[in-house]
Amino acid sequence: MLSVDRVVRAAIELVDREGGAGPSMRRTAAELGVGVMSLYRYVSGKEDLGRLMIDAVFGDHPLPEPGPPGWRAKLELSARKEWQIYREHPWVPQLFALTTRPPIAPRLMAYTDWRIRAVDDLGLDFPTMVRIAILVSTHTQSAAYPLAREQFANNTREEWIGARSGEAQETFASGTLPMIARFGTDAFEASQPHSIFEFGLHCILDGVANIVRPQLPLTTHAYPPGP
Template sequence: MPTCRTCGRELPSATRGRPAKYCSRACRARAYRERVAEKQQAGEPTDSPGTALSVDRIVRAGIDLIDREGGAGPSMRRTAAELGVGVMSLYRYVSGKEELGRLMIDTVFGEHPLPEPGPAGWRAKLELSARNEWQIYREHPWIPQLFALTTRPPIAPQLMSYTDWRIRAVDDLGLEFPTMVRIAIMVSTHTQSSAYPLAVEQFAHDTREEWLGARSGRIQEAFTSSPLPMIAQFGADAFEASQPHSIFEFGLRCLLDGVEKIISDRPAG
């Protein structure tokens, strides 16, 4: 059985034409970047910024740009400027910013594959997958913002592989398939929502502590103008509890406790 030259996954046998070398565009893009890096280390010439445009180069430019400068989503115009080409040149390779965003997400998730078979036990597997996804959002905090802009999930195989992996993690527990799907999606939804504030923090000119300190007067006014007895008790511990990473860890533990209750309550047999 042929395997992907990048990630080693099995590839379907070709029924016509040349056999595939990679399982996805993400793996093909990763292989291309590795070849370019090898040429640079060897002192060989590589493509100049304005030539040899390809889907992989466009996707990588979009990722590098938004990682560096932020933004709520990909921009065809800014990506074209990053590559030093006219914006219409990009439309020969991608249909628009929606497809560009999908390919960017697929590439990023393809660079963080979940291990096979993973740790023993459904809970350890779901924890690992959630923390893997959390790390993706820490490195690329624009992704949760991009998810929030659409009511439809991107058709990105590498992203979908996380859902597939999670369903397989709970596949032998006697649960109905719709329940397993809900569990898999809930883990991702919780991780995305907890990571949403990370994009704001990445490009903020001050820390959360500095931001609150500069608004201490207005906060005190809010305490005196409205009955907020619980909020008025906020201190260092409560502030730490409200941080995105704390919300993520606490919510993940509660979510998995709930899954454990579902498993224990399932009908015998």
């Protein structure tokens, strides 16, 4: 028997298995063995289905209450939990990119609410707290965006680059890209999604620390220990 949850879970399993930037009513109906019009009794359309899919995967990874002590540990935990969602469901960042407005998904919005509460006692104004919460999520989504391409690619990133080494060397020989021409194993690793995620997350947390940490008199040229 069909239900909203069964339709949503079938759509998630389908996109996890076959890829794609978002849900398909037709493919989901085929997955369930029903006519496509049957789905409209449970979801209003493709956009509604996508919203429910996002809400479901975030609901599978709720943030703990009250969470670890300290704002930094809380924000870091929330970012890593969101990263885990995107590792398991690489289509989610792509689906975000296709939406014109953030989806009204309560269990997704709970991440933003949790992050705002994490910095609520630091003396920041509310708009700044909102910016911090959204920045953590936006960075994580952006770093995860390439994961979907890698999941269903016919070859590894290393194989893809190796097959184009001749073309790359020809481009580098022109001398117009001196920094790109220096790319080696270390730079290649630095450009991987997980590396971008880690680097950016620490930069964001350090930036927040600079906002919330009271500056000492200039004669000391120092800051007190962070939280």
